[in-house]
Each structure stands twice: as structure tokens, then as C-alpha cells.
Amino acid sequence: MMKKVFVAGGAGFIGSNFIRHLMAQRPDAHVVNFDALTYAGNPRNLADVADDTRYAFVHGNVADAAAVAAAMRGCDAVVNFAAESHVDRSIEDAADFMETNLRGAYNVLVAARDLEVERVLHISTDEVYGPATKENPRREDDAFLPRSPYAVSKAAGDMMCHAFAETYGLQVVVARPANNVGPYQYPEKAMPLFVTNALDGQPLPVYGDGLQIRDRLYVEDNVRALLLLLERGERGEAYNIQADNHVSNIDAARTILDVLDKPYDLIQFVEDRAGHDPCYYMDWSKLRALGWQPEHDYTDTIARTARWYAEHRDWWEPIKSGDFRRYYERQYGDRLANARPYAGTSS
Numbered sequence: 033m034m035k036k037v038f039v040a041g042g043a044g045f046i047g048s049n050f051i052r053h054l055m056a057q058r059p060d061a062h063v064v065n066f067d068a069l070t071y072a073g074n075p076r077n078l079a080d081v082a083d084d085t086r087y088a089f090v091h092g093n094v095a096d097a098a099a100v101a102a103a104m105r106g107c108d109a110v111v112n113f114a115a116e117s118h119v120d121r122s123i124e125d126a127a128d129f130m131e132t133n134l135r136g137a138y139n140v141l142v143a144a145r146d147l148e149v150e151r152v153l154h155i156s157t158d159e160v161y162g163p164a165t166k167e168n169p170r171r172e173d174d175a176f177l178p179r180s181p182y183a184v185s186k187a188a189g190d191m192m193c194h195a196f197a198e199t200y201g202l203q204v205v206v207a208r209p210a211n212n213v214g215p216y217q218y219p220e221k222a223m224p225l226f227v228t229n230a231l232d233g234q235p236l237p238v239y240g241d242g243l244q245i246r247d248r249l250y251v252e253d254n255v256r257a258l259l260l261l262l263e264r265g266e267r268g269e270a271y272n273i274q275a276d277n278h279v280s281n282i283d284a285a286r287t288i289l290d291v292l293d294k295p296y297d298l299i300q301f302v303e304d305r306a307g308h309d310p311c312y313y314m315d316w317s318k319l320r321a322l323g324w325q326p327e328h329d330y331t332d333t334i335a336r337t338a339r340w341y342a343e344h345r346d347w348w349e350p351i352k353s354g355d356f357r358r359y360y361e362r363q364y365g366d367r368l369a370n371a372r373p374y375a376g377t378s379s
């Protein structure tokens with residue numbers, strides 16, 4: 033039974049959903065949320081548990097080894113979400129990605145080893161495998177072929193976990209989730225960007241021809257899988273997490289507009305992402321064998337997500353009116369000026 037869980041990066045999208053789930057499901061567990069509060073970290077994501085005596089927040093950076101070790105002391109479990117997580121930002125500049133996603137992951141592993149933490153869960157990603165298809169899904173032992181600077185930094189952290197399990201016998205498990213969707217996702221990511229832009233009557237910038245495919249894994253399904261892996265995953269093993277909710281970006285954009293009752297001509301085809309991965313696909317029978325199943329299909333996932341953003345303008349409007357505006361102008365200014373309008377088809 034876990035008594036005190038050190039969570040790195042718990043103020044972000046998946047981390048905050050995980051902490052809420054953990055505290056609801058394991059009433060005896062205490063949480064230390066260690067987070068640098070980068071642009072993507074937001075204390076408001078956990079406002080509902082902030083005053084709980086079982087919850088403590090520590091403002092710290094995983095790149096600072098001494099700070100990680102000091103905050104982890106006394107914890108018997110560790111979950112590492114801390115990362116620079118946006119592929120487009122890694123294309124602009126990946127220095128912070130190497131610092132957090134590799135050095136930070138290393139520091140978390142060193143502290144867990146030295147403090148003899150009983151269980152460690154590291155959050156990796158399906159992007160480490162590179163592109164894959166339904167006909168040839170990636171299994172956990174398959175080779176890594178990451179293609180973006182983000183994916184490479186995540187592959188490095190993932191492999192370091194393997195090294196710590198093999199070399200030091202650390203009880204570390206790696207999770208490789210697909211593309212998560214749901215409440216509290218920073219609106220730079222495609223689904224919350226499309227939803228919030230649609231709510232404001234602004235264009236939905238679809239990259240390229242919009243035919244790239246992503247699995248849309250509802251974040252609540254993902255965090256159930258993560259708690260299961262923290263408690264029951266086997267040392268040194270990786271586990272794929274996928275909902276089989278694969279759909280193209282253009283179809284996802286249309287579903288969002290249907291749910292929000294907005295016109296399709298809000299869609300704008302813009303310059304593609306460099307090195308854009310067409311699709312990820314994983315075999316997740318290893319996780320299924322532990323008893324996990326996704327509970328939300330594609331339509332339900334998108335509908336719940338769209339409704340949540342429609343009902344929580346107070347959460348995302350302050351984000352989109354701040355530094356985000358400069359980012360948006362850098363990423364989308366020229367793209368939208370040269371966009372191709374929606375004409376009923378994607379081609």
C-alpha cells in the first residue's frame with residue numbers, strides 16, 4: 033500500500049488528472065506535487081484538492097538534482113510526468129526538452145534509487161516508436177524510431193528507465209500512452225485549440241491535408257491505467273496505453289464543430305508541421321492482460337471534452353489572453369495568412 037507519492041509535473045494536464053484520481057481512489061495516500069510551473073503548469077488545475085491535508089505542493093525543477101532528492105525524501109512511490117510536452121515547440125527549440133525530459137528524468141531516477149523508493153512509474157509516449165499502422169502495431173519490445181526532437185528526448189528518458197531497472201534493480205515501470213484528450217489540457221494542443229477557437233468563432237488551423245491520424249484517449253481512461261501500472265506493473269517493463277479511438281485530424285475538427293453546432297468553414301488548412309508523423313498505432317495486449325479497458329469511445333471523448341471547455345471559459349480564457357498570444361502569432365500568424373479554406377473536402 034502506497035503511503036506517500038512523489039509526483040513530478042503534477043500541475044500539468046495529465047498529472048493533475050492523475051493526482052485527482054489517485055486521491056479519490058486511495059484515501060490513505062498522501063501526494064507531494066513537485067512542479068516547476070512552466071507555461072504549461074497551472075495550480076488552478078488542482079484548486080479542488082489544494083487544501084486537502086493529504087496534498088502538498090513543492091515548487092521545483094527536475095533539472096535540480098538536490099531539490100528533487102529533498103522533496104522525494106520520505107516518499108515510497110514516484111510518478112514522473114514532468115516534461116516539455118509540445119512537439120511544435122520542440123521544433124522551434126529543443127534545449128529545454130533535453131534538460132527536462134532527459135536530465136530531469138535521470139535526476140528523478142537517481143533520487144528514487146538512492147532513497148530506495150519502492151515503486152517508480154515514468155510517463156513516456158507512443159511517439160518513441162515513430163509512425164506505425166493498424167496493420168503493423170508497435171509492441172513494447174519494438175525498436176524506437178523517434179522523429180521529432182520531442183520524441184527523441186522522450187525516448188532518451190524512457191531508455192534511461194530501462195537502464196536503471198537493469199543496472200540498479202530499480203522497481204521502475206514505463207507507461208507509453210497515446211494522444212490524451214480531456215479537461216485541463218493546455219490549449220496549444222490540437223483538440224483544446226480547435227475547441228476553444230470554435231467557441232470563439234475563430235479558425236481551426238488544420239495542418240497539411242488533415243489526414244494524419246491520432247488515437248484520442250480520454251484522460252480519465254489514461255489515469256486509471258497509470259494507477260494500475262504504478263501498483264501492478266512489473267519491474268523494468270513498458271506498457272502501451274491506447275483506446276483504439278483513431279481518427280484523422282480533419283474528422284476530429286468536424287466532430288468538434290458538430291458537437292458545438294458551428295460551421296465547417298471555420299476549418300483552415302495551414303502549412304504542415306515539419307516531419308509530421310502520419311499515425312501511431314500500438315498493440316496494448318500487455319495492459320489488457322492486467323484488466324484495463326478504455327471506457328470512452330471516440331465520440332464520447334470528443335463530446336465530453338468539447339462540453340468541458342464550453343463550461344470552463346474561466347479556466348482557458350486567462351491562458352489564451354496571456355503569453356499564449358505571442359506563441360499563437362509565431363506559430364499561426366503566417367500560416368493563417370496563407371491558409372487554404374475548407375471546401376467540403378480535405379483535398
Ligand code: NAD
Nearest residue numbers: 041043044045046068069070072073093094115117211212
Ligand atoms: P503538460 O505540458 O500539460 O504538463 C507538464 C507539466 O510538467 C507542467 O505542470 C510543467 O510545469 C511541468 N514541468 C515541465 N518542466 C518541468 C521541470 N523541469 N521540472 C518540474 N516540472 C516541470 O504535459 P502533459 O500533456 O500533462 O504530459 C505529461 C506527461 O505525459 C509528459 O511526460 C508527456 O511527455 C507525456 N505524454 C503526454 C501525452 C498527451 O497526449 N498529452 C501522451 C503521451 C505521453
Ligand code: DAU
Nearest residue numbers: 117118119157158210211220221222223237238239244281
Ligand atoms: O501521441 C502522444 C503525444 O500526443 C504526446 O507524447 C505529446 O506530449 C502530445 O502533445 C501529443 O502530441 P501530438 O503531436 O500528437 O499532439 P498535438 O495536439 O500537438 O497534435 C495532434 C495532431 O493534430 C497532430 O497530427 C498535429 C495536428 N495539429 C496540431 C496542432 C497544434 C493540427 O493539425 N493543427 C494544430 O494547430
